[in-house]
Amino acid sequence: MTKRTAAKYKLDRRMGENIWGRPKSPVNRREYGPGQHGQRRKQKLSDFGIQLRAKQKLKGYYGDLTEKQFRRIYTEAERRRGDTGEALIGLLERRLDAVVYRAKFVPTIFAARQFVNHGHVLVNGKRVNIPSYRVSEGDVIEVREKSRQMGLVLEAVQSSERDVPEYLEVDHSKLTAKFTRTPALSDVPYAAQMEPNLVVEFYAKN
Structure with missing residues (x-):
């Protein structure tokens, strides 16, 4: 298995979702996360945890962008008029x-x-x-x-x-x-729910 293949399957399991909708995703067989502690009962996430997860999922969906790359795109979206979350999706889809x-x-x-x-x-x-x-x-x-x-x-x-x-x-x-x-969020065929509004909240507080 290539490093990239391993990375995308690990990301699915870490998120607990089949974020690309692939039939071969391991989440289709087991929903717990990777590693020896993956089967522990899921803890309730804090607001920070929910926002961080939304950011990781969106960042991972586009090929697991680096934090620097993703932050740069977010900063540009923030400068644009209108809804920052919608602008973020539009910029990502234009890659x-x-x-x-x-x-x-x-x-x-x-x-x-x-x-x-x-x-x-x-x-x-x-x-x-x-x-x-x-x-x-x-x-x-x-x-x-x-x-x-x-x-x-x-x-x-x-x-x-x-x-x-x-x-x-x-x-x-x-x-x-x-x-x-340039598409709006509702135009993009995500296999899993993406929540750019939570990504905006994450960066607004951190």
């Missing part, structure tokens, strides 16, 4: 690796990061190998022609595990996706 994952070009968010890193993705015809690259409305994202027959791409496209959200126009025959608009 290139998130768009590649949502378009079903790869099976997992971890695979999306690696896929972008290895230069398999074009944005408006130019190769971009930075997973955190922020796409804009109207941008066209596509899989490089030489990469279109890769096994993980074919597997992801044919998978019926998840649907492409409405804020992307995807043509799987050409492996292209157009980012039509």
Whole structure:
């Protein structure tokens, strides 16, 4: 098992939820956390614990971002007009690796990061190998022609595990996706409930 695979399964068990909705998640078989103390009865979380958990879950969902990366995105969301939680979700969904994952070009968010890193993705015809690259409305994202027959791409496209959200126009025959608009929280097809309002509360107090 790769380090990344182990990490995502451990995250599911730590959260006690199947946060990506994958059939192979260990939470489908056992809901307790990892490690020798994982089967102990769950303690009631404090307000701080609930907020911290919400932050860890959202941060983990996007490929287990570092605290520095996530805090930077939050700080930018806070500066924007309107609801900070909604702005946070919008910024996270505009990451290139998130768009590649949502378009079903790869099976997992971890695979999306690696896929972008290895230069398999074009944005408006130019190769971009930075997973955190922020796409804009109207941008066209596509899989490089030489990469279109890769096994993980074919597997992801044919998978019926998840649907492409409405804020992307995807043509799987050409492996292209157009980012039509920045989504609101209600537009994003999370498999588990995300609570960005609790993330905002966490950073407001810490």
